[in-house]
Each structure stands twice: as C-alpha cells, then as structure tokens.
Amino acid sequence: MDRAWKIMAAVAIALGAAAFFYSFYLPPGSSLAVLSQALGASLVPAGIISIITSVASSHVIEQNLTGRFDSSSSALRDHIASLGDAAKQVGHTVSAGLQTATGELQQSIDDLRITNDFLSRARDLGVVMIYENRNQALDHFLDHLEEFVSRGQNPDAAVDDKREVVFVASSLRGVIEDDPKYAAQLERIIASRGKAEMRFLLTHPIFSELREAQESRPPGGIAVEILHAIAWLEDRGVPPSDIRVYKGTPTCFMVASSERMLINPYPYQREAYRSFCIEAVSTRNERGVYHSFWVNHYMKPWYGEDKRRDHFIQPNALRYVHEVLDGPFPQGWTVASQGSHAFADFFVIHDPEGMYLAVNVRGLEKTIAYERDSDGSCKELQVGDTLSVRLLDLTTCDPKWSDVGQIQLDRGRNGFWHRKLSDYKSFSSYAMIGVFDDRNQSPFHFEKNPKLEGQNLPLMWKWFRHEDA
Known part of the structure; x- marks a missing residue:
C-alpha cells in the first residue's frame, strides 16, 4: 500500500511538471496556457507533499508497530x-498428589492386610472382643454368666461335658465391693x-503383701x-471345698x-x-x-499336675479353715449389752511349708457388760487396745501356749493380724487358738479339761x- 501511494505521488509530480513546462509552448495568456500552469502548480506540490507524508507516516507506523510488537x-x-x-508447578503438584495418594492407598492395603491377619488369628485363637477396662467387660460378661447358669445342663451334652463357672482373682473386690450391681x-x-459347678481361686493372703506398695495399700489391706x-x-452358700487360695502373686483376673x-x-x-480385658470363646x-488359660490358670493350680520325677500331684491351690472365735463369754452366760454377735474370726491355711494364720477383730468394745441383775447392776469386762494371739499345744504333759502375734485395735476397735508360721508346728499339733488381753485377764476359767482346769480362759x-473344756 505504501509503495502504490509513492508511485501515484511520483506520477502526479511528473504530470504536474510536464503540464507546467508545456504551458511555455502555448500562446501566453491563453486559456490553455493558464490551465496547464495551474495544473502543474497543483500536482507537483501535492505529489511532493504526498511523498513526504508517506515517508514520515511510514516511519512513525513502523516505529509504533515495532514497539507494539x-x-x-x-x-x-x-x-x-x-x-x-505453572506447568512445572502443576506437574510437581500432580506428582506429589499421586505419590501421596499412592502412599495412602498402599497404607490402606497394608492396614487391610494387618486387619485381615488379626481377624484370622483372633478367630483361630478364639478371641472375640477386647475391652478398655474390667468394668466395661463385666457389664457384658456377667450377663453371659447369668444366662449360662440359667440354661442348666443340655440333655444332649456328653457325660463328661461339665458345666463350670470359675473365678480366678486376687480378692474379688472389683466384683463384690466396687459396684453393687456386680455383687x-x-x-x-x-x-x-x-x-453348674462353681470354683473360686483367690490369692494366698500372705502373697498379697508383695502388691501393697505398688497399689499404695496399707499393710494387710489386700x-x-x-x-x-x-x-x-461362704455367707452366700459357697462351700469351703469350692474356694481355695493360690500360692503366688496374681497375674491375671479370670x-x-x-x-x-x-x-x-x-x-x-x-x-x-x-486395665484392658480380652474375651475368648472355647474353640477346643x-x-x-x-484352652491355655483354662488349663494353666485354673485346672493345674486347682487339681495339680503330674510331676515327672516323683509322679506326685501337688496343687498350688490350698484349702483353708475359717471359723468364728468364741467368747468373750462362755456358753450360757448372759451378755447385758444389746444384741449378741461374734467379735472375731480366724483363718488357717494348711501348707507343708508352714501354716498361715490370720485373726480379724471387729467392733470389740472397751467395756462389755454382762450378768445384769434385776436391780440394773451388772459386771463389766474391760478390754485393752493390744491383744495377743497364742496357740495351745497339748501334745506334751504340760499345756503350752505359744505366742505368735499381736493385734493392735484402732479407734473403731477393729484390728487385723496375719502371719505365715514357718517356725512353728503344723496345724494339727495345736488344740486351740486364743486371743488374750494381757492387761485384763478373763474372769472365766477352763473347767472340764484336767490339763487346763483353773486356768483363765482367753x-x-x-x-x-x-476336747471337753
């Protein structure tokens, strides 16, 4: 376009110059001469101006276009x-996202594999539930026990398919004391x-001392x-033959x-x-x-197991004797205080290594009235704060009382003493257990036993x- 413009401007200049020079050959003053001069005078400047304008504008446009370009x-x-x-960033983001997604997918696959392995092993071992603590577990399991004993024996069951309920515990406190619902x-x-047959295997009391410090318990508390x-x-009808104590610290409540x-x-x-609990079912x-815990945590401790060297069966679950102590008044004497109840009981656990003896005193008043007369007067039995525990040996000619321990009564007039008597005779060698107040002798005496006649009763x-006493 710029070139065509320049050609047209050059043609205009040429025509204008030709017309101007041609006017000199025409008669002066003639119309044609005047027209030729006028045409030349107009075309030549116009062409020159066009060329100048074209060149200038072309340069400006070029500069403008060049700048814009x-x-x-x-x-x-x-x-x-x-x-x-941005493409690189997107690439990195996509790559990182893919890596994260791939990692999460792999983790999910690993979790599923672990879960599958766990469920498979749990099913194989009979584990059906895990609980956060014992209370959470007992809420469910005691319901099962109630349902189990209510069903009774299945008439189609095998003869040797015994129905049993077993408790293996330290003290059963969590069941019979902590929540009335469980009790x-x-x-x-x-x-x-x-x-159903029921067995209760508790911890031997002397071994409970080993856990007192860990549980911040007072001496003898457990x-x-x-x-x-x-x-x-026993108060609820469980015979002593179905209750035993195990010689060892507790490892599992079961x-x-x-x-x-x-x-x-x-x-x-x-x-x-x-602590957590595991529930398992019998898978045979x-x-x-x-099976592992039934055999090793109950059957073998309770019934014993064959010893390969001597073939003797020696269970670690021991029997015990529990009885209420008589006194402080002989039978037939009238107690003036309201009501009549036992003030103490004792436990003996037989063991070839040395018998265990415990005495528990509760609510033994400082002054006990007796023999109230019609005029309102009565006699009083004074009781101190420190009592002695003794065992009576009648295997010799002369009766012998062996001191084995002391009971210190607290402000509530309660006291407890226990000990394993390793350096004493066996339980069968003693005839009586007696609790004495050394500061206040009993006013009552032995009457019928010739070896003891005239001596003060404990x-x-x-x-x-x-024996007659």
Whole structure:
C-alpha cells in the first residue's frame, strides 16, 4: 500500500511538471496556457507533499508497530514462561498428589492386610472382643454368666461335658465391693450353682503383701479383702471345698464359663480393674487362648499336675479353715449389752511349708457388760487396745501356749493380724487358738479339761479339736 501511494505521488509530480513546462509552448495568456500552469502548480506540490507524508507516516507506523510488537512479544514470552512455570508447578503438584495418594492407598492395603491377619488369628485363637477396662467387660460378661447358669445342663451334652463357672482373682473386690450391681449379679449366679459347678481361686493372703506398695495399700489391706471375699462367698452358700487360695502373686483376673472366658492382666503399678480385658470363646483348640488359660490358670493350680520325677500331684491351690472365735463369754452366760454377735474370726491355711494364720477383730468394745441383775447392776469386762494371739499345744504333759502375734485395735476397735508360721508346728499339733488381753485377764476359767482346769480362759478362743473344756 505504501509503495502504490509513492508511485501515484511520483506520477502526479511528473504530470504536474510536464503540464507546467508545456504551458511555455502555448500562446501566453491563453486559456490553455493558464490551465496547464495551474495544473502543474497543483500536482507537483501535492505529489511532493504526498511523498513526504508517506515517508514520515511510514516511519512513525513502523516505529509504533515495532514497539507494539516488541511489547507484545515480551508479554507473550513472559506469559509463555509463566505457563511453563505453572506447568512445572502443576506437574510437581500432580506428582506429589499421586505419590501421596499412592502412599495412602498402599497404607490402606497394608492396614487391610494387618486387619485381615488379626481377624484370622483372633478367630483361630478364639478371641472375640477386647475391652478398655474390667468394668466395661463385666457389664457384658456377667450377663453371659447369668444366662449360662440359667440354661442348666443340655440333655444332649456328653457325660463328661461339665458345666463350670470359675473365678480366678486376687480378692474379688472389683466384683463384690466396687459396684453393687456386680455383687447382685454374682449373688444370682451363686444362687444357681446347682446348675453348674462353681470354683473360686483367690490369692494366698500372705502373697498379697508383695502388691501393697505398688497399689499404695496399707499393710494387710489386700489380705483383709481376700479373707472378706471368702467370708462373703461362704455367707452366700459357697462351700469351703469350692474356694481355695493360690500360692503366688496374681497375674491375671479370670472369670470363665465352660463356653467363654474373660482375662484381665495385672500390671505392676496399678490395679487390674483399670486395665484392658480380652474375651475368648472355647474353640477346643489347644493353641487357643481359652484352652491355655483354662488349663494353666485354673485346672493345674486347682487339681495339680503330674510331676515327672516323683509322679506326685501337688496343687498350688490350698484349702483353708475359717471359723468364728468364741467368747468373750462362755456358753450360757448372759451378755447385758444389746444384741449378741461374734467379735472375731480366724483363718488357717494348711501348707507343708508352714501354716498361715490370720485373726480379724471387729467392733470389740472397751467395756462389755454382762450378768445384769434385776436391780440394773451388772459386771463389766474391760478390754485393752493390744491383744495377743497364742496357740495351745497339748501334745506334751504340760499345756503350752505359744505366742505368735499381736493385734493392735484402732479407734473403731477393729484390728487385723496375719502371719505365715514357718517356725512353728503344723496345724494339727495345736488344740486351740486364743486371743488374750494381757492387761485384763478373763474372769472365766477352763473347767472340764484336767490339763487346763483353773486356768483363765482367753478373751476369745476356738478349739481346733473337740476336747471337753
């Protein structure tokens, strides 16, 4: 377009110059001469101006276009560069996202594999549930025990398919003391014991001392709980033959029926009832949790196991004797105070290594009135704060009382003493246990036993054998 414009301007200049020079050959003053001069005068300047304008405008346009092109080109390059950076960022983001997604997918696959392995092994071992603590577990398991004993024996069951309910515990405090609901359930279960055999294996009280410090318990505190649990079970009809104590510190709380089992491990530094529990079912698989604990945590401790060297069976679950102490008044004497109840009981656990003896005194008043006359007067028996525990040996010619311990009564007039008597004779060598108040002798005397006639009775006593006294 610019070139065509320049050609037209050159033609105009040429025509204008030709017309101007042609006017000199025409008659002066003629119309044609004047027209030629005018045409030349107009075309030549117009052509020159057109050429100048064309050149100038072309340069301006070129500069303008060049500037715009350079600016656009630079912007385009920047945009392309930013697109490249964005593409790289997108690439990195996509790559990182893919890596994360791939990692999460792999983790999910691994979790599923672990879960599948866990479920497979749990099913193989008979584990059906895990609980956060014992209370959470007992809420479910005691319901199972109630349902189990209510069903009774299945008439189609094999003859040797025994129905049993077993408790292996330290003291049963978490069941019979901490929550009345659990105690009520256990009472209902015990009431149905005719439909299933029931066994209770508790910790030997002397071994409970080893856990007192870890559980921040007072001396003898756990032992009292164990003996209280035994008395609690007896009061509800459980015979002593179905209650035993194990020579060892507790490792697991266990309660089981012939179908299911609850296991609650004992940590070193806290009570077991705050720890997790595992519930397992009987799978008749010797590798299963149920079978392992049923045999090794109940059967062998209770019944013993064959010893390969001497073939003797020696269980570590020991029998015991629990009786109420007589006194402080002989039979037939009238107590003036309101009501009449036992002030103390004792426990003896037979053991070839040395018998265990415990005496528990409760509510023994400082002054006990007796023999009230019609005029309102009465006699008083004074009782001090410190009592002595003695055993009577009648195997020799002269009766011999052996001091074995002392009971210190607290402000509530309660006291507890226990000890393993390793350096004394066996239980069968002693005829009586006596609790004495050395500052205040009993006003009553032995009357019928020739070896003891005339001697003061203990404050409280119990004959191990039934000699006349």
